[in-house]
Amino acid sequence: MVRELSAACCVSIDTVKPGVAAQAIEAGARIVNDVSCGRDPELYRVVARRGAELVIMHSRGRGEIAAPNTTYEDLVADVHAELGRAAQIAVQIGVPRGAVWLD
Numbered sequence: 730m731v732r733e734l735s736a737a738c739c740v741s742i743d744t745v746k747p748g749v750a751a752q753a754i755e756a757g758a759r760i761v762n763d764v765s766c767g768r769d770p771e772l773y774r775v776v777a778r779r780g781a782e783l784v785i786m787h788s789r790g791r792g793e794i795a796a797p798n799t800t801y802e803d804l805v806a807d808v809h810a811e812l813g814r815a816a817q818i819a820v821q822i823g824v825p826r827g828a829v830w831l832d
Contacts, residue, residue, distance in 0.1 A: 730783065739760060740758045741759070743764050744762070744763070747769060750781075754776075755779075760797050761784070763784065764788060765786075765788055766786060767818055773823075776828075778823075779823045784831075785812060785830070786832040
């Protein structure tokens with residue numbers, strides 16, 4: 730079913746797990762949405778090796794809504810810096826800069 734959908738539209742997968750990303754790409758997904766902001770660089774290796782695009786979503790911790798995950802010195806600057814670091818790692822690993830999206 731995913732292959733049928735991927736022929737008609739662009740399919741993405743939200744995950745933090747490299748194995749899930751690999752299977753989804755094999756099934757036809759073309760975009761991996763890293764909902765962890767780069768917690769596991771192996772996810773980026775899978776994306777790079779398989780030629781998918783990467784969306785890096787800003788997040789801290791594992792979803793806990795408590796300090797330090799919710800404490801910012803400068804919200805915009807901190808989020809910008811954290812997303813920038815994750816994007817830099819993805820590009821260094823081999824994801825083409827034009828295939829990296831920030832969320």
